[in-house]
Amino acid sequence: MFHKEGHKIILITLLLTIGISLGAEYFIPIVWLKTSLQLIAIVLLILILQFFRNPKRHTNIDDTKIIAPVDGKVVVIEEVFEKEYFKDQRIQVSIFMSPINVHVTRYPLSGAITFSKYHPGKYLVAWHPKASEENERTTVVVKNPTYGEVLYRQIAGAMAKRIVNYAKKDIQVVQGTDAGFIKFGSRVDLFLPLDSDIKVNLHQKVKGGVDIIAS
Numbered sequence: 001m002f003h004k005e006g007h008k009i010i011l012i013t014l015l016l017t018i019g020i021s022l023g024a025e026y027f028i029p030i031v032w033l034k035t036s037l038q039l040i041a042i043v044l045l046i047l048i049l050q051f052f053r054n055p056k057r058h059t060n061i062d063d064t065k066i067i068a069p070v071d072g073k074v075v076v077i078e079e080v081f082e083k084e085y086f087k088d089q090r091i092q093v094s095i096f097m098s099p100i101n102v103h104v105t106r107y108p109l110s111g112a113i114t115f116s117k118y119h120p121g122k123y124l125v126a127w128h129p130k131a132s133e134e135n136e137r138t139t140v141v142v143k144n145p146t147y148g149e150v151l152y153r154q155i156a157g158a159m160a161k162r163i164v165n166y167a168k169k170d171i172q173v174v175q176g177t178d179a180g181f182i183k184f185g186s187r188v189d190l191f192l193p194l195d196s197d198i199k200v201n202l203h204q205k206v207k208g209g210v211d212i213i214a215s
Helices: 004-027 031-051
Strands: 072-082 088-097 104-106 111-119 137-144 148-156 162-165 178-183 186-192 212-214
Touching: 004 031, 072 186, 088 212, 111 162, 137 162, 148 162, 148 178, 186 212
Parallel strands: none
Antiparallel strands: 072 088, 088 186, 104 178, 111 137, 137 148, 148 186, 162 178
């Protein structure tokens, strides 16, 4: 199953692969060159298909838990001052996605969207300390009865050139469902209440919609 954000790119890449393969077959007499071009086209198609995959995840909906919004590796767990929305101290948990990870963003908890804002910006590498404030990003706040408000931030990386965000102010969302997509390398930050019981460790790999970040 592939994410809807990749349908157009997948179709274009498929047509290019077919075109290159047929063109090489009929117009390039040198066997090694013809084979090389065909293999490159096929590998490119496989990479695109792999990047836009959207595996189904079974989320056990639980208002007492915050789940991972994305697949990736935990690269930050620290107390920080959140400047944009809360303007107070929060626990930041950041998950870095490499190009080989699933790049679907899922809602980390159920509730109402109270804030959703897009920020244009730079394309620093996603693990850069200033990426959370200077890169292209979207900030979304979800409010539920147990946690109050929780903020997550989609951040573009050096390769990411488009953030897709489905969260709109005042809509109700369900934990684990599709919240958006970040194309080609990225990071997501969570900003949680200080009394949150963090269930992950630095460098731990997590699965979006499944693994518990805090309770």
